[in-house]
Amino acid sequence: MSLSVDRASEGATDRSGAALPRLRGARGRAGRDGALTIRRPSVALQDVSKVYPNGRHALVDVDLIIPEGDFVFLVGPSGAGKSTLIKLLVRDELPTTGLVFVAGHDLSRLKRGKVPHLRREIGIVFQDFRLLASRTVRENVAFALEVIGAPRRQIGPAVERALAIVGLTEQAGQRPSQLSGGEQQRTGIARAIVHQPRILIADEPTGNLDPLTSWEIIQLLLRINEMGTTVLMATHNAEVVTALRKRVVALEDGRVVRDEVGGYHREY
Amino acid sequence: MVHFLAFSLRRAAEGLWRHPVTSIAAVLTMVLMLLMVAGLLIVLSGLQAGLRFVEEKVEVQATLNEGVSRELVGALEADLRALPQVASVTYVSKEQAREDFRAFLRSQGKEDLSEYTGTNPYPANLSIRLRDPDAFGQVAETLRRPRGVVREIYERQQLAESISTIADVIRTVGFVVVAVVGLIVLLIVINTIRMAVMARAQEIEIMRLVGASDAFIRWPFIFEGLLVGLLGALITLALLALGSQPIGQLTFLIASRVPVGFNQQLAQQVVAIVLASGLGLGGLGAYISVRTYLTR
Numbered sequence: 001m002s003l004s005v006d007r008a009s010e011g012a013t014d015r016s017g018a019a020l021p022r023l024r025g026a027r028g029r030a031g032r033d034g035a036l037t038i039r040r041p042s043v044a045l046q047d048v049s050k051v052y053p054n055g056r057h058a059l060v061d062v063d064l065i066i067p068e069g070d071f072v073f074l075v076g077p078s079g080a081g082k083s084t085l086i087k088l089l090v091r092d093e094l095p096t097t098g099l100v101f102v103a104g105h106d107l108s109r110l111k112r113g114k115v116p117h118l119r120r121e122i123g124i125v126f127q128d129f130r131l132l133a134s135r136t137v138r139e140n141v142a143f144a145l146e147v148i149g150a151p152r153r154q155i156g157p158a159v160e161r162a163l164a165i166v167g168l169t170e171q172a173g174q175r176p177s178q179l180s181g182g183e184q185q186r187t188g189i190a191r192a193i194v195h196q197p198r199i200l201i202a203d204e205p206t207g208n209l210d211p212l213t214s215w216e217i218i219q220l221l222l223r224i225n226e227m228g229t230t231v232l233m234a235t236h237n238a239e240v241v242t243a244l245r246k247r248v249v250a251l252e253d254g255r256v257v258r259d260e261v262g263g264y265h266r267e268y
Numbered sequence: 269m270v271h272f273l274a275f276s277l278r279r280a281a282e283g284l285w286r287h288p289v290t291s292i293a294a295v296l297t298m299v300l301m302l303l304m305v306a307g308l309l310i311v312l313s314g315l316q317a318g319l320r321f322v323e324e325k326v327e328v329q330a331t332l333n334e335g336v337s338r339e340l341v342g343a344l345e346a347d348l349r350a351l352p353q354v355a356s357v358t359y360v361s362k363e364q365a366r367e368d369f370r371a372f373l374r375s376q377g378k379e380d381l382s383e384y385t386g387t388n389p390y391p392a393n394l395s396i397r398l399r400d401p402d403a404f405g406q407v408a409e410t411l412r413r414p415r416g417v418v419r420e421i422y423e424r425q426q427l428a429e430s431i432s433t434i435a436d437v438i439r440t441v442g443f444v445v446v447a448v449v450g451l452i453v454l455l456i457v458i459n460t461i462r463m464a465v466m467a468r469a470q471e472i473e474i475m476r477l478v479g480a481s482d483a484f485i486r487w488p489f490i491f492e493g494l495l496v497g498l499l500g501a502l503i504t505l506a507l508l509a510l511g512s513q514p515i516g517q518l519t520f521l522i523a524s525r526v527p528v529g530f531n532q533q534l535a536q537q538v539v540a541i542v543l544a545s546g547l548g549l550g551g552l553g554a555y556i557s558v559r560t561y562l563t564r
Contacts, residue, residue, distance in 0.1 A: 090477060119479035130474055147480035149271045195478070 039067040041101065042199045042230040043089060048098030050084050050254075058084035060254040062098070066232060068198070071225045073241050074234040076251035082234045085251070086203055089232075090122055091115050103198050120148055123192030123229075127204035129184045131176040131191075138163065138172040141190045148195065162194040165227075166220060182213035186220065193224060200224060202233040206240070214240065272483065280491035283464045291496065294453075294460040298500025298549065299507070301449040302542045306508055308442035309541060313534050315435040327398045329422045330411050331391040340417055341394070347410050348396060353403030358395045365390040391419060450549060457496055457553025458560075461489050465561045486558045493554020494547055501546030505539060 043066040050059040059081045066072050074082050087093040088100050091107045100107040103121040110118060131140050141162055145155045163169045166186040176184050185205060192200055202221060206214035218240050225231040235241060241248055245262030284291045332341060341359065348357045360368070366388050370380045396407060404423055411418045465472070475485050512535075 092477075113481075116479040116481045119477060122479075124477050130470060132471060132474070143474070144478040146271075146275060147475045147478060147484050149275070149481075149484065151271065191478070 039069065040104075041065045042068045042070070042103060043232070044099075044101040045085075045088070045095075046099045048088065048095045048100060050081075050088065050093065051096045057254050059088075059095070059251075062251075062254070062256055064249060064256060064259075066230060068230055069225070069228055071222065071231045071246045072233070073244075073246055073248045074232060074251065075236070075241060075248055080251040081254040082251055083203070084254075086124075086201055086232075086234060089199075089201060090119055090124065116148070120195055121198045123195070123197035123200045125185070125188050125192045125200065125202040125205045127207040129176070129188045129208075131184055131187055133176055136173050136175055137168055137179070137187045137190075140176070140187055141194050144191045144194050150195075158194050158196075159190075162190040165193065165224070166190045180213070181209050182216055185209060185213075185217055189217070189220060189224070193229070197229065199230045199232065202231065202235075204234055204236065206235065206237050211239070218244070272487070275484065276487045276491045279488035280495050283468075283488065283492045284495055286467065287460075287463060290460045290463055294456050294496045295499045295503065297449075297453050297456050298496060298546060299503045301446065301453045301549075302500055302504035302546055303507065304442075304446050304449055305545055306504060306538050306542055308438075308446060309538055310534065312435060312439055312442070313537075315431060315438065319431045319435060327424050328396040328404060328407055328411075329393055329424070330396070331393045331419045331422075333416055333419045334391070336392075336417050340414060341392075344411070344414055344417055345394065347413070348394070348407065351403070351406060351410065353398055353400045354407065355397040355399045357397075360393050360395060362388050362390055362392045365393060394418075450545075453549050454553045454556075457493055457550055458557045460496065461493050461554045461557035462561055464492055465489060465557065489558045490551055490554045493550040493552075493557070495550070496553075497546035497548070497550025498543075500550070501543045504542050504546070508538065508542075 043064065045062050045064040048059055048062040048064075049057070051057050062081075062085070074085065076082050084093065088095055088107070089102050091100075091102075091110060094108060102118060105114070105118050107118070132143065135143065138159055141159045142155050145158060150158070160169070163172055166189050168183060168186050168190060171179060171183060176187065179187065185208075189202075189205070192202075200221070205221070206217050209217060214237060221231050221233060222244075242262075247261050248258065249256060250258040345357050345359060348354050366380075369390055373380050394411075398404065398407065408421050408423075411421055472485055
């Protein structure tokens with residue numbers, strides 16, 4: 001079993017995981033004397049395994065802690081377990097064994113009725129954008145708030161703010177079919193951040209985009225991260241990962257095989 | 269709550285508009301079934317009223333010839349009362365018979381034309397209630413024994429029985445037909461809502477992932493089913509309202525002596541049952557569909 005611990009979290013957890021509940025409540029930054037104090041983890045996985053009913057081991061003994069405010073790349077070949085990991089984080093699936101904590105929730109114990117509340121603390125960006133073709137950019141972004149019952153007077157300002165962050169204020173009245181791929185993905189990102197989530201999960205957000213547009217999207221995700229949102233980005237884009245020198249978690253056959261800052265990224 | 273209702277209703281209406289052909293098919297089948305339900309209700313209530321009308325009357329009625337002395341009639345009454353199967357015997361004089369018939373005509377809003385003839389054509393009669401309907405033969409025999417007293421003998425029991433049999437047959441056949449059509453409507457609603465769910469698979473996926481609660485995901489579809497039911501019920505009631513007068517005239521022609529009509533109480537029952545069946549089937553179909561296709 002490998003334990004993946006961020007620099008900032010070092011010393012705060014032990015292999016037994018007994019510190020996890022304490023971690024949830026703890027919050028801090030590096031002190032003036034340079035002593036490392038911990039930041040509250042946005043995501044914590046302990047000994048997580050996932051075996052699907054067909055017997056496939058999608059994840060094996062995964063330990064992973066992502067402190068609040070981090071930017072983490074999740075890399076690995078197809079079938080390495082990236083999608084399963086993301087499904088566990090949004091509680092689309094439950095682990096076969098192990099513990100998953102997201103935004104302070106123990107997902108194994110989370111009641112079904114509380115799952116929507118967990119998901120409201122997470123924003124998700126998809127490779128294929130998943131925009132509603134019959135709605136305008138503004139309506140697509142507002143949809144995320146409408147369906148959680150947000151009052152109308154809050155929806156308007158929140159949508160304008162999200163559109164301003166992604167730079168789509170001008171295109172707000174257009175439909176997805178009238179937009180470029182990059183603009184469509186920026187709409188997807190606006191929808192993912194409109195409810196101000198604590199964590200943003202981007203699943204191959206540049207997979208369908210050309211290199212230049214991909215860079216724009218990455219820049220945007222970095223900006224959102226600088227504004228305080230934890231970002232977890234699954235990607236195949238070696239160039240981006242290598243250039244950015246952020247933390248890289250590599251999965252292979254369901255196991256975390258590397259967890260390094262500015263990690264070398266093998267071509268998958 | 270207001271947001272929830274507004275959101276659900278808006279999406280339900282959108283869903284209906286987006287697939288007009290399936291929606292119209294669902295609504296029209298619903299109308300067909302509800303018309304059958306309403307028709308069954310009207311026919312059965314008519315037969316029920318006829319049955320009550322007949323049963324309330326005496327079981328055997330014997331009209332008497334003109335000019336028969338009261339003594340003879342009195343003796344006949346005594347003979348009848350002596351029979352163990354007879355519950356009661358009532359003598360109705362000519363005047364009373366006319367009065368009774370006039371009262372009946374007034375209740376139907378008609379005038380007794382015999383008033384203009386200056387004579388009383390209504391015969392005096394004996395009304396005999398039986399303990400045992402099978403005793404009719406013996407009673408008839410007793411009635412015919414004194415010569416020249418009784419003009420005609422009417423038995424109501426047979427009529428009541430035949431109406432009751434007809435009502436039973438119509439009720440059974442009607443319920444079977446309505447149940448079969450109801451099942452078809454249910455399946456059509458399930459299919460309509462299923463198509464709506466499938467057409468919105470991507471939306472539902474997005475809704476789930478951005479944290480929409482189950483209620484926000486499911487209720488718009490249930491509202492859509494309820495809307496199909498409501499539209500079906502309203503169209504059915506509109507058709508019935510248009511058709512109520514001709515139907516009323518028809519039933520009056522068929523049973524002009526029986527007080528059957530599209531009265532207010534029946535109309536209220538029909539409105540309530542049509543609305544309840546429409547909304548019930550629409551909601552149930554949608555609920556089943558949503559339960560089947562949206563469980564995670």
